[in-house]
Amino acid sequence: DAKTTQPPSMDCAEGRAANLPCNHSTISGNEYVYWYRQIHSQGPQYIIHGLKNNETNEMASLIITEDRKSSTLILPHATLRDTAVYYCIVRSGPGGATNKLIFGTGTLLAVQP
Amino acid sequence: GAGVSQSPRYKVTKRGQDVALRCDPISGHVSLYWYRQALGQGPEFLTYFNYEAQQDKSGLPNDRFSAERPEGSISTLTIQRTEQRDSAMYRCASSLDLAGGTDTQYFGPGTRLTVL
Numbered sequence: 001d002a003k004t005t006q007p008p009s010m011d012c013a014e015g016r017a018a019n020l021p022c023n024h025s026t027i028s029g030n031e032y033v034y035w036y037r038q039i040h041s042q043g044p045q046y047i048i049h050g051l052k053n054n055e056t057n058e059m060a061s062l063i064i065t066e067d068r069k070s071s072t073l074i075l076p077h078a079t080l081r082d083t084a085v086y087y088c089i090v091r092s093g094p095g096g097a098t099n100k101l102i103f104g105t106g107t108l109l110a111v112q113p
Numbered sequence: 114g115a116g117v118s119q120s121p122r123y124k125v126t127k128r129g130q131d132v133a134l135r136c137d138p139i140s141g142h143v144s145l146y147w148y149r150q151a152l153g154q155g156p157e158f159l160t161y162f163n164y165e166a167q168q169d170k171s172g173l174p175n176d177r178f179s180a181e182r183p184e185g186s187i188s189t190l191t192i193q194r195t196e197q198r199d200s201a202m203y204r205c206a207s208s209l210d211l212a213g214g215t216d217t218q219y220f221g222p223g224t225r226l227t228v229l
Contacts, residue, residue: 043117043204043220044156087155099144099208100169101218103155 004088009108012082018075020107022088025069031090033064034101035073039084044103047073047086078111085109117221119205125227126195134190134224138207145188146206146218147180156204162188195228202226 005023012018024033034049048055048062050071055062061074075082087106092099118137126132138145144163148156158172164185173179177195182188192199202225206218 038155041202041223043206043222044218045220046217085155099216099218100146100158100161100172101148101156102158105153106155 004090004104006086006088006104006107008105009110011110011112012075012078014080014111014113015077018078018082018109018111020073020075020086020088020109021070022073023070024088024090027068027090031092033062033068033071034089034091035060035062036087036089036101036103037082037084038087038106039081044087044101075109078109080111080113083109083111117205117207117219119203119221119224121224122222123225123227125229127229128195128197130195131191131193132195132226134192134203134226136188136190136205136207136221138186138188138205139209139219141209142207142219143185143210144208144216144218145182146208147188147190148204148206148220150202150204150223152201159190192226195226197228200226200228 032049032051035047036044038044048060050062050064064071085106085108087103089101120135146161147159150156160170160180162182165182177193180190202223204223206220208216208218
């Protein structure tokens with residue numbers, strides 16, 4: 001599976017947009033970019049995923065570069081409750097060869113009041 | 114149930130004992146996954162099932178670890194002759210299906226295993 005690279009930590013002011021980068025330069029054509037987050041000791045929570053087009057849902061937006069070698073997760077108005085470790089994961093899409101998620105160490109986002 | 118449940122939430126055992134960790138997935142979910150998470154690390158894949166069939170067990174660290182899902186619903190992860198290095202949070206996840214949709218994995222609260 002392709003590996004991802006994320007900064008270990010980031011700060012963001014409450015109410016501002018949080019932009020979390022991820023590099024996945026070895027991604028292959030049928031692999032999706034998934035984002036999960038883990039708040040404190042809870043289980044990981046799905047945020048969003050995409051293949052090549054930008055995606056938006058009620059939680060976040062995902063911007064994928066045209067060459068698909070990197071992406072950015074955007075939380076438009078960060079709140080204190082968004083403080084968490086954010087994981088960028090590359091995996092096969094639905095029905096793909098493998099369903100397992102390979103987590104790296106993620107980015108610890110600290111939202112400051 | 115409303116979400117994935119796991120039991121026990123905490124388990125303390127002595128080295129050499131066997132432990133069984135239980136996962137009850139979201140009703141109707143076809144796929145069930147086991148992960149292990151050490152402190153400060155992301156979850157590490159262990160194994161997964163579609164219905165009762167174990168599809169991938171490549172992440173099980175050695176033959177002391179085994180898992181089953183005999184009726185395609187509840188799953189048990191068993192660790193025999195536990196060692197201190199087995200201490201970790203063991204997380205279970207389930208997903209609706211593998212053929213379509215987002216195949217989002219929903220995680221349970223985990224079982225914190227401590228081997229003394």
